[in-house]
Amino acid sequence: MPRSPMPWTNEAPWTPTARYPDPRLRDLDPSFARYRVMNAPVQKLAGGTRWGEGPVWFGDHRCLLWSDVPEDRILRWDEATGATTVFRGPSNFANGNARDREGRLVTCEHATRRVTRTEHDGRITVIADRYQGKRLNSPNDVVVKSDGTIWFTDPPFGILSDNEGERAEQELPQNLYCADPARGTLEVAAEGIEGPNGLAFSPGESILYVVESRTNPRKILAFDVGANNRLGNRRDFITAEPGGTPDGFRVDEDGNLWCGWGMGTPEQDGVRIFNSAGAPIGHIDLPERAANLCFGGLRRNRLFITGARSLYAVVVNTRGL
Numbered sequence: 001m002p003r004s005p006m007p008w009t010n011e012a013p014w015t016p017t018a019r020y021p022d023p024r025l026r027d028l029d030p031s032f033a034r035y036r037v038m039n040a041p042v043q044k045l046a047g048g049t050r051w052g053e054g055p056v057w058f059g060d061h062r063c064l065l066w067s068d069v070p071e072d073r074i075l076r077w078d079e080a081t082g083a084t085t086v087f088r089g090p091s092n093f094a095n096g097n098a099r100d101r102e103g104r105l106v107t108c109e110h111a112t113r114r115v116t117r118t119e120h121d122g123r124i125t126v127i128a129d130r131y132q133g134k135r136l137n138s139p140n141d142v143v144v145k146s147d148g149t150i151w152f153t154d155p156p157f158g159i160l161s162d163n164e165g166e167r168a169e170q171e172l173p174q175n176l177y178c179a180d181p182a183r184g185t186l187e188v189a190a191e192g193i194e195g196p197n198g199l200a201f202s203p204g205e206s207i208l209y210v211v212e213s214r215t216n217p218r219k220i221l222a223f224d225v226g227a228n229n230r231l232g233n234r235r236d237f238i239t240a241e242p243g244g245t246p247d248g249f250r251v252d253e254d255g256n257l258w259c260g261w262g263m264g265t266p267e268q269d270g271v272r273i274f275n276s277a278g279a280p281i282g283h284i285d286l287p288e289r290a291a292n293l294c295f296g297g298l299r300r301n302r303l304f305i306t307g308a309r310s311l312y313a314v315v316v317n318t319r320g321l
Helices: 030-035
Strands: 025-027 043-047 052-058 063-068 073-078 084-088 094-099 105-109 114-118 124-128 142-144 150-154 175-180 185-190 196-201 207-212 219-225 231-239 249-251 257-261 270-274 280-285 290-296 302-307 310-315
Touching: 025 030, 030 280, 043 073, 052 105, 052 302, 052 310, 063 094, 063 290, 063 302, 073 094, 094 142, 105 142, 124 150, 124 175, 142 196, 150 196, 175 196, 185 231, 196 249, 196 257, 207 249, 249 290, 257 302, 270 290, 270 302
Parallel strands: 052 094, 052 290
Antiparallel strands: 025 280, 043 310, 052 063, 063 073, 073 084, 094 105, 105 114, 114 124, 142 150, 150 175, 175 185, 196 207, 207 219, 219 231, 249 257, 257 270, 257 290, 270 280, 290 302, 302 310
16 A cells, blocks of 8 residues: 655644643633643644544554545555655545554445455455445445444545545435344444534443434434344434534543534534533534544544644543543
């Protein structure tokens, strides 16, 4: 896989803070104060992407992978050197990424309309590309459950134009799927979601959260996870304020949702944090919309954030699941 150096251009304006604590971390509720680290500023690690997405941490390589969807590449940021290189290009317009229980890369690909797994030797295994004989739309985001099942959303975003995939006819509804590689099965876990997008499990995996990104206002739904991975009790968990745009998100050990946010007004751009009851408790200001994020670093307490044009990071006083 190529890892050649690359130039970085068109970066979002950025001025490092000279103050501690970093004023970019804002309390929306007093309970958020415990998650801020006094001498941990928001750092900009790289820039020049057109639409950054799907960050995933590889602790064994001390690196972060993330997708630049319209540029058709997966990028790699190295923790030891700070260098950013191309990990895979072309990437089939890769979007969401995750790791499975054996540490292998799982990727949603728009151009091929499939979910793949990169084996340890570099071979590509197709996890899912069709359901009942029909092609998937454009798998968007993915999470792997502790039992090895792979859950992914399948909106049509990548087939609506040639910008983030290839324009094509939609063959299937916008479903949430659960793939079981051990059994070789693919099942619809939930249907009737308008623009299913980011998704994540709660601590203990008793709840699955899913962004519904094409309602107005946009929502984060919650489902109870029952026996045999059956979902039930669908409900609106978070309803975004006007202009608020949840995208990708992750959950920490306390059950808080750290959500990529923005696109309404500049004050909304960044990361919005909600507690396990769905109440907003904090915000991380960024000069651009944040599409997705993940926890990484040795102790899983470094939050990596993919903005539209840039990659950011900040150490927080909690750990990702």
